[in-house]
Amino acid sequence: MEQLSNLLNVIYINVINLNMSIWTFYFIAFVWLSLDSMGLPLPYEGMLLITGALVGAGFINPLEAIILTIFSTVFGACLSFLIGTRLKFLTSKVSTKYKNILDHILYLIEGEKGFFILIIVRFLPGIRHFSSYIAGISRVNLKDFFLPTTIGSSIWSIFVLMVGFSGIESVKMFKENSLLASLILVITITLFGYIYFSLHKHSKRLLKVKKGEIYEKETTN
Structure with a gap:
């Protein structure tokens, strides 16, 4: 991973020193981000940060980035x-x-909250890489997968680009405002915790319905 980080630094320096054309960088970034999205262990956020930094340095148009x-x-x-x-x-x-675990996940994606789940997973490194394969295995069609994936990817990409654009200033802000950083961390953990347990409870009910457990209980009573 350290070698890949060094490679990103080399790419950045070469663009800054005009030893690499912008179109060459675009091609590298496209292949890099596409392969990472497919699950290859590449520093996805690293490429986004460098792209944002190049926007801040005036080498890349913000809209194109x-x-x-x-x-x-x-x-x-x-x-x-x-x-x-x-x-x-x-x-x-x-x-x-x-198989039970897979059914658990599939019914989350195929359920009423599947649209929001496919948005949320785009913010979770590791999980987002394999969620696309699982969505393909599910009964969700490409059209219903494309929209939430685009929404989630857009929000996360723009956020990281903005961090890269602001550069060291954003790092200084969090260092000088440790209370703010801690508050954001607590809110984030709480939010994802609530989402996880809500979806977990929802998916268990869906599986029970599928297996007929709720129906059997109601008819027995």
């Missing part, structure tokens, strides 16, 4: 989704233990 990063991310996610649609046959070969 936004379009590039969002399009690359969504492109990779859609490819993962399409690959996932080809992996549905593997679900029948999964052991019972993991």
Whole structure:
């Protein structure tokens, strides 16, 4: 990972020193962000931060940076989704233990809150990379996957680009305002905790409905 971070620094320096054309950088960024979106262990936020920094330095047009990063991310996610649609046959070969976990996740995505779940996962490193494959395995179609993925990816990409654009000033702000940083951290953890437990409870009910447990209980009473 350190070598990849060093590579990002080299790319940044080469653009700044005009040893690399902007179009070459665009191509590298597109491939980098697309592959990361498909699950390859590349520093996704690192590329976004450098792109934002290049915007701040005046080397990249802000609109072009936004379009590039969002399009690359969504492109990779859609490819993962399409690959996932080809992996549905593997679900029948999964052991019972993991089959229940997979059913749990699939019913979250296919349920009423699936749209919001697909938005939320774009903010969660690691989870977002494989959520696209799982969405492909589910009964969600590409159209219903594309919109929430684009929304979530757009919000996160623009946020990180803005951090890269502001550069060291944003880091100084959090260092000088440790209380603010701690408050943001607590709010974030609380928010994701609430979302997780709410979705967990919702998905358990969906699975019970599917298995007929609720129906059996009601008819028995």
